[in-house]
Amino acid sequence: MSEILVLVDHVDGVVRKTTTELLTIARRLGEPSAVFVGSGYEQAKDTLVAFGAQKVYLLEEPELTEHLVAPKAEALAQLAERCQPAAILLTSSPEGKEIAGRLAIKLSSGLVTDVVDVVPGPDGSPVTTQSVFAGNYTVQARVTRGTPILTVKPNAATPETAPAQPVEEKAAVTISDAAKAARIVERAPRTQTGRPELTEAAIVVSGGRGVGSADSFALIEGLADALGGAVGASRAAVDSGWYPHAYQVGQTGKTVSPQLYVAAGISGAIQHRAGMQTSKTIAVVNKDPEAPIFEMADFGVVGDLHKVVPQATEEINQRKG
Ligand SMILES: Cc1cc2nc3c(=O)[nH]c(=O)nc-3n(C[C@H](O)[C@H](O)[C@H](O)COP(=O)(O)OP(=O)(O)OC[C@H]3O[C@@H](n4cnc5c(N)ncnc54)[C@H](O)[C@@H]3O)c2cc1C
Structure with missing residues (x-):
């Protein structure tokens, strides 16, 4: 079965619900492989296992989290060139979309953003649904070039568990100096309201x-x-x-x-x-x-x-x- 890369969206290992949705969608298309960037994997592991990740690529180079999105896009591109996935899924957040755009250029691949549903087409490749012009039109699209890269909106799928025994692989990547041009100098946690996201x-x-x-x-x-x-x-x-x-x-x-x-x-x-x-x-x-x-x-x-x-x-x- 073809491999589907899912970039894990997490904060210090706390996996966001959107990633469980992506893993659920990835299982429709093939075998999900989670790409975990940064620290906190031990905490994230249970969720990734529960939602069916067959493989986890661990990208632990500090440069990946010390800089803005460019290193992540480079790392994903190197990983994709190595494992030739059938699709790459990211969360449709500002960061997810920026990584996806950079990745699409690096891989010369088609990109569909703000997807609200994904199903396998007759040949197994993903057919996406987008809701456009303020929800007045529904668009169905298929990537015709390279590796389909999709950013998926929150709540596009109901997360379904499918426990798996993932293979873990530390993936080494090299980050160019150009990708390290913008460094994160400070992080401040958002004020907690105690309410759900x-x-x-x-x-x-x-x-x-x-x-x-x-x-x-x-x-x-x-x-x-x-x-x-x-x-x-x-x-x-x-x-x-x-x-x-x-x-x-x-x-x-x-x-x-x-x-x-x-x-x-x-x-x-x-x-x-x-x-x-x-x-x-x-x-x-x-x-x-x-x-x-x-x-x-x-x-x-x-x-x-x-x-x-x-x-x-x-x-x-x-x-x-
Ligand atoms: C490009 C573009 C993007 C936009 N994006 C967004 C967006 O993301 N989100 C968004 O919300 N809007 C967006 N808008 C704005 C949108 O068009 C509306 O102007 C906006 O949603 C109106 O907000 P509202 O319903 O709170 O205000 P109003 O349209 O002014 O409605 C207020 C309502 O409150 C009712 N009301 C007043 N007093 C009371 C009371 N005491 N008790 C009960 N009811 C009362 C009134 O009867 C009225 O129905 C966008 C507009 C454009 C052009």
């Missing part, structure tokens, strides 16, 4: 312009905490300075696909929908019964969110006892 959360509660102020976002946070969910925001709320851009949901923000998406004070513009329309259940609070967001709601409340959201939070907290 937005793109990985099973429940997301988002607030829009209707929230009215930065202070009132406490209502959205309160409901998110009662539900054990993450907080999101519309661009209008972010542009107003009420919530950081890292939490923006939509075309120019994050894509989420939770079990439950709660939209409070959000009108439902197409650019917002692009980031949340694949949510399994959508609940809406909006004072305007004509707001377009109601068209996609499974459950809608017409009312002032400043009254509805605290009531809902209180009720949920009471039921939790």
Whole structure:
């Protein structure tokens, strides 16, 4: 069976859910080989084993993590030239996409970014699905040159376990001076909110312009905490300075696909929908019964969110006892 390289996305060995999704997708196409860069493999191992990595390439050269993305792209290119994989999968994050772009040039290969689904085509090569123009069109594509390089968006697949006994191989790579031009001088951990990561959360509660102020976002946070969910925001709320851009949901923000998406004070513009329309259940609070967001709601409340959201939070907290 053909080998599919998956670049592991991790923080000090804590593997992100997106990698378990990539391993699940890789198993549709062939035999997944995880490419682990940096330190923390002992911690990551259990997850990679559980999600079916048949092989793990360990890239431990310090240069790979001391510099920006260029060394990683060089290392992946050398590995790909050696093992001739049938495809290379990366997370569709800013870093994943930059590595993928550089890799595609080095390997003279086709690249498809922001993929939302991957299936094997008639010849076994990957056929990708992308959702483009704010979700108005669905595009199917196949790489016709070189090794297909795909960056896959979070939540493109439900992670499925398939325990494996991976073969571990330390892969030696050489990094050019040109790739070491930008050095990382400092890393600062993001302030922990205690809430789940937005793109990985099973429940997301988002607030829009209707929230009215930065202070009132406490209502959205309160409901998110009662539900054990993450907080999101519309661009209008972010542009107003009420919530950081890292939490923006939509075309120019994050894509989420939770079990439950709660939209409070959000009108439902197409650019917002692009980031949340694949949510399994959508609940809406909006004072305007004509707001377009109601068209996609499974459950809608017409009312002032400043009254509805605290009531809902209180009720949920009471039921939790
Ligand atoms: C290129 C481009 C990219 C974009 N990318 C994004 C993106 O990534 N994400 C995104 O969200 N937008 C994006 N936008 C902006 C988008 O077009 C909308 O302007 C934005 O989504 C509107 O945010 P909103 O729904 O919070 O605000 P509004 O459209 O102003 O809607 C506010 C809603 O709140 C309701 N409301 C007001 N007060 C209350 C209350 N007290 N209680 C209950 N409801 C109330 C109103 O009835 C209204 O429906 C993009 C636009 C462009 C052009």
